[in-house]
Amino acid sequence: MTATAATTSRLFEQNKGSLIEGNQRNPSDQEKQLMDEMITKLADAKPYELPNAVRRAFRVVSSPQFFLRIAERADTAIDEDEIEKLAALASNLVATLEVVVETTEETLDERAKEVEEVLKAAADLETGEFLVPLLPEQVQRMRVVVENLEPYSLDEGFLSTVDAFMNKSHQDGMDGMVEILQKCLQQYSGVSILRARKNQQQQKDKESSSSSSESSTTATTTTAASELFEKLLKIDTAIWDEEIQKGMSSISDMSTQKLINEIQKTMETVVLGLENGSMAQRVQAEYLRELVTRVEAIQAKA
Numbered sequence: 001m002t003a004t005a006a007t008t009s010r011l012f013e014q015n016k017g018s019l020i021e022g023n024q025r026n027p028s029d030q031e032k033q034l035m036d037e038m039i040t041k042l043a044d045a046k047p048y049e050l051p052n053a054v055r056r057a058f059r060v061v062s063s064p065q066f067f068l069r070i071a072e073r074a075d076t077a078i079d080e081d082e083i084e085k086l087a088a089l090a091s092n093l094v095a096t097l098e099v100v101v102e103t104t105e106e107t108l109d110e111r112a113k114e115v116e117e118v119l120k121a122a123a124d125l126e127t128g129e130f131l132v133p134l135l136p137e138q139v140q141r142m143r144v145v146v147e148n149l150e151p152y153s154l155d156e157g158f159l160s161t162v163d164a165f166m167n168k169s170h171q172d173g174m175d176g177m178v179e180i181l182q183k184c185l186q187q188y189s190g191v192s193i194l195r196a197r198k199n200q201q202q203q204k205d206k207e208s209s210s211s212s213s214e215s216s217t218t219a220t221t222t223t224a225a226s227e228l229f230e231k232l233l234k235i236d237t238a239i240w241d242e243e244i245q246k247g248m249s250s251i252s253d254m255s256t257q258k259l260i261n262e263i264q265k266t267m268e269t270v271v272l273g274l275e276n277g278s279m280a281q282r283v284q285a286e287y288l289r290e291l292v293t294r295v296e297a298i299q300a301k302a
Contacts, residue, residue, distance in 0.1 A: 011185045011283065012237070012290050027065050034277050035060065035069045041276075043089045050096045056275040058156055062097055111157040114149055115165065115184065121145045122180050132176040139183060139236040146187045154192055159279040162188075183236075189287035190233040192280070196270040197230070224251045225258040229266070232291060240294050248298070256299035263292055 027035065038057060045053055054061050067090060074086040121141035123130055134142075146154070162184055169177040228247040232240055248254055267288050274281035 011182050011189070011286050027069070031065075032069065035066055036073070037276055038066075039070055039073065039086070039089065042093070043085045047092060050092060051100055053275075054093070054096050054100050056156060057277045058100065059160065059279060060277040061093065067093075107155075107157045108161060111153065111155075111161045114153055114158065115161045118142050118145045118184050118187070119165075119180060122183065130176055130180055132179045133238075134180065134183060136236060136239075139187070139238075142183060143187050143191070143234075146184075146191050151195060154188055156279055158188070159185075159283060163279070185283055186237050186287060189284050190235075193266060193270060193284055193288070194230060194233045197266060200269065223258070223262070224254045225262040228254065228259060229262045237290070240291065241298065244295055244298050248302075256295050256302065260292055260295050260299075263288055263295070 038060065042050065042053060042061075060066055070086055070090050070093075074083050074090075077083045077086065119130075119142075121144070122134055122138050124138075149158075162181055166178055166181040169175075169181065224247075228244075228251065231247075232243060235243060244256075244259070247259075248256060267285065271281060271284045271288060274284070
């Protein structure tokens with residue numbers, strides 16, 4: 001994974017609207033490839049597996065482009081079984097989407113309340129107004145609210161709600177609120193990635209202890225790079241550069257390349273393991289790409 005300044009995400013750019021633009025333009029070749037992978041996966045899935053699969057990638061699966069892509073593949077398919085499978089998928093998706101939408105509306109109401117709680121934490125305690133740039137203590141209050149949310153709350157519904165709020169704020173010219181919503185997505189990413197890393201490590205420890213009696217008493221080993229990375233996941237992105245530079249100068253056996261390698265490992269083992277095309281994957285990937293960009297910039301100055 002190589003990040004450059006050109007890949008800066010909408011989690012960090014100013015005055016940007018929705019994270020999802022696919023419904024307003026023709027899909028790129030990369031997006032078509034992603035849709036093809038999802039179509040193949042869904043076509044091979046059992047009917048009872050469709051609802052959860054659709055929920056995880058609702059924005060992509062429910063888009064007109066997705067159904068057009070199914071039709072395109074059916075038109076170019078030669079094998080009759082493949083044509084029937086694609087036709088059945090389109091029919092099953094319509095029925096599944098109807099059910100998912102009904103449950104999604106209830107979920108989105110819950111997620112809207114949770115997003116509002118995160119935003120309230122960013123308000124000035126005395127006036128209740130939203131002033132930017134946010135002070136460190138305001139960002140920390142947002143972080144605490146996100147951390148206190150259950151993992152199942154930080155789902156596609158949560159991200160869709162933030163996306164909708166951001167798009168509306170952008171349309172209304174409320175650039176300050178867009179910036180606060182970006183902070184919300186950044187805190188979501190840090191919390192989610194940190195949780196996933198810890199879950200992975202716990203699973204590894206469990207497997208090690210079950211396979212070796214000696215491993216059960218062996219403490220989990222961490223590296224300086226992993227410790228610095230996890231610290232960066234916990235703090236405001238506004239002070240990333242400062243903390244990276246501090247880590248490079250104060251921690252022995254530390255280098256920018258080791259930190260980049262640690263981030264790349266998490267990208268490969270955590271983020272790329274998320275549902276393809278999901279907002280969770282896109283948001284968390286952009287968050288890590290921005291972090292790599294920051295580290296590379298410091299590396300270039302060294």
